[in-house]
Amino acid sequence: EVQLVESGGGVVRPGGSLRLSCAASGFTFDDYGMSWVRQAPGKGLEWVSGINWNGGSTGYADSVKGRFTISRDNAKNSLYLQMNSLRAEDTALYHCAREGKATVTTWWFDPWGQGTLVTVSS
Amino acid sequence: VIWMTQSPSLLSASTGDRVIISCRMSQGISSYLAWYQQKPGKAPELLIYAASTLQSGVPSRFSGSGSGTDFTLTISCLQSEDFATYYCQQYYSFPPTFGQGTKLEIK
Numbered sequence: 001e002v003q004l005v006e007s008g009g010g011v012v013r014p015g016g017s018l019r020l021s022c023a024a025s026g027f028t029f030d031d032y033g034m035s036w037v038r039q040a041p042g043k044g045l046e047w048v049s050g051i052n053w054n055g056g057s058t059g060y061a062d063s064v065k066g067r068f069t070i071s072r073d074n075a076k077n078s079l080y081l082q083m084n085s086l087r088a089e090d091t092a093l094y095h096c097a098r099e100g101k102a103t104v105t106t107w108w109f110d111p112w113g114q115g116t117l118v119t120v121s122s
Numbered sequence: 123v124i125w126m127t128q129s130p131s132l133l134s135a136s137t138g139d140r141v142i143i144s145c146r147m148s149q150g151i152s153s154y155l156a157w158y159q160q161k162p163g164k165a166p167e168l169l170i171y172a173a174s175t176l177q178s179g180v181p182s183r184f185s186g187s188g189s190g191t192d193f194t195l196t197i198s199c200l201q202s203e204d205f206a207t208y209y210c211q212q213y214y215s216f217p218p219t220f221g222q223g224t225k226l227e228i229k
Contacts, residue, residue, distance in 0.1 A: 044209065044220055044221070044222050044223045045158075045166065045209055045211075045220040045223075046220070047217050047218045047219065047220070059216060059217065061217050062217075095165055095166070100156075100168070100171055106171075106213065107213035107216075107218045108156040108168065108171045108211065108213050108218075109156075109166075109168065110167075110168035110171075110177065111165070111167070111168070112165035112166050112167070113165060114164070114165050115165065
């Protein structure tokens with residue numbers, strides 16, 4: 001069974017940092033690109049960042065560019081999101097999501113993890 | 123950035139009904155559109171990609187159509203488990219973007 005399990009969320013003050021992790025299992029992790037998608041409380045979905053299968057190509061939403069860094073460790077079947085200079089508007093449930101197909105970049109996502117909640121508040 | 127208008131934002135229907143959700147793009151995206159279902163407290167689940175290709179395991183009462191700027195998701199005979207929020211997503215251009223969502227509720 002394909003599983004994505006996020007961790008690392010919590011409460012942080014504005015300007016602070018957090019590192020999210022996503023543990024993948026049930027598939028060949030380094031065959032797939034991965035993304036982070038967030039959902040503010042009661043709101044819709046916003047793509048945050050994506051990375052290709054070997055980490056050689058990354059992309060970011062304008063809202064997080066220069067503050068967030070996506071990375072992966074294929075030996076550990078893990079995806080990460082380093083979040084710096086956090087703002088109140090970054091408060092959201094952060095999902096990791098797998099690309100829809102192996103070995104190609106599709107930018108549609110299946111499956112998704114349940115998410116880890118990040119709250120930025122003073 | 124491609125802007126998406128999803129409608130309606132709220133849809134009330136009964137079990138057995140046929141419902142249609144619309145997604146309109148600010149510019150043409152060929153067939154680079156996906157649909158997701160999200161239930162409260164759960165992760166989104168992929169229903170359809172490439173505008174009309176049903177993901178494996180998704181019931182055949184779900185169907186997608188359209189190309190260019192106008193797309194629809196149709197649920198042909200609503201079941202109780204279909205009451206949820208639905209999102210469209212374009213992946214024609216970077217960054218991938220989502221519609222605002224349609225909450226399908228029981229009438």
